[in-house]
Amino acid sequence: MNEGVSKKEQASQRFSANIGVFRCPICGDGFVANTGGVRCSHNHSFDLARKGYLSLFTGPQATQYDKDLFLARREVFAAGVYDPLVREIVDLVNALNLEKPLVLDAGCGEGSFLARFHECVRDANLLGIDISRDGIELATSYHEAVMWCVADITRLPLRSKSTDVVLSILSPANYREFQRVLKPSGVVIKVLPGEDYLREIRQRLGGIAPYSNDEVLAKLEDSVDVHQKSPLHYKVDVTPKFWKAMVQMTPLSKHREVVGEPPESLTIDLQIIQGAMV
Ligand SMILES: C[S@@+](CC[C@H](N)C(=O)[O-])C[C@H]1O[C@@H](n2cnc3c(N)ncnc32)[C@H](O)[C@@H]1O
Numbered sequence: 238m239n240e241g242v243s244k245k246e247q248a249s250q251r252f253s254a255n256i257g258v259f260r261c262p263i264c265g266d267g268f269v270a271n272t273g274g275v276r277c278s279h280n281h282s283f284d285l286a287r288k289g290y291l292s293l294f295t296g297p298q299a300t301q302y303d304k305d306l307f308l309a310r311r312e313v314f315a316a317g318v319y320d321p322l323v324r325e326i327v328d329l330v331n332a333l334n335l336e337k338p339l340v341l342d343a344g345c346g347e348g349s350f351l352a353r354f355h356e357c358v359r360d361a362n363l364l365g366i367d368i369s370r371d372g373i374e375l376a377t378s379y380h381e382a383v384m385w386c387v388a389d390i391t392r393l394p395l396r397s398k399s400t401d402v403v404l405s406i407l408s409p410a411n412y413r414e415f416q417r418v419l420k421p422s423g424v425v426i427k428v429l430p431g432e433d434y435l436r437e438i439r440q441r442l443g444g445i446a447p448y449s450n451d452e453v454l455a456k457l458e459d460s461v462d463v464h465q466k467s468p469l470h471y472k473v474d475v476t477p478k479f480w481k482a483m484v485q486m487t488p489l490s491k492h493r494e495v496v497g498e499p500p501e502s503l504t505i506d507l508q509i510i511q512g513a514m515v
């Protein structure tokens with residue numbers, strides 16, 4: 238962080254420099270920025286929090302992801318569990334050879350993915366959006382170079398044709414909105430769990446049906462012209478302490494008891510799909 242410049246001031250500068258890509262989630266008009274936040278021509282105003290994120294969501298916080306889950310997820314990220322995924326996506330985005338692209342992480346959670354991504358991707362404007370204030374507040378502990386917003390992906394606070402890349406990583410997608418905000422040359426990168434994803438956790442939680450991504454994939458293929466589909470399958474070592482975070486980082490374990498001993502390893506099975514909106 239620049240000496241003497243607060244997180245809020247840095248965020249304010251960054252949002253001001255990119256204000257043209259945002260729009261009011263209430264009326265759809267553009268914004269003007271000031272040090273306290275942003276305001277549209279209908280006087281809908283949204284605050285920039287002291288921690289350096291913009292609140293562009295006014296509805297109720299109905300999410301199954303709470304702070305403990307995000308903290309566990311952060312611990313798992315920090316241990317490198319998703320490093321192979323980060324590398325794959327960095328390569329995909331770098332291969333697009335875009336000049337200063339706007340990359341949106343739609344449903345960025347506590348921000349670990351985008352923070353890692355920032356370390357590896359050349360010269361991009363990065364925007365992380367999540368409906369969870371807990372998630373975004375944690376995300377602001379990462380890079381000031383990323384713009385963080387509390388917002389709803391079903392009503393993205395972005396202008397039409399403003400965005401080069403939409404990342405949707407293990408998060409819900411809204412393809413109508415992705416299509417609206419992406420430039421005609423824009424790319425969507427979706428990461429879905431495969432049927433073996435977190436298999437060892439599922440096996441130890443009673444009553445969980447085997448996972449299939451068929452339905453999610455069918456919905457995606459209705460909206461996305463798929464250019465590339467790559468499976469990513471690997472195992473990570475488990476230690477007892479780490480096992481606790483792994484179990485806690487998934488909403489699958491909410492209200493369910495894990496039974497049995499920790500496994501020696503945990504399976505990460507993902508599908509990475511790249512395409513353009515149809
Ligand atoms: C499984 S988490 C994945 C988070 C992050 N991509 C990661 O891999 O760590 C799904 C995220 O989607 C967010 N989410 C769910 N519905 C949303 C919505 N309508 N708008 C924005 N974010 C949403 C949740 O708050 C949660 O952070």
Ligand SMILES: [Zn+2]
Binds near residue numbers: 262266277279281
């Ligand atoms: Zn407005």
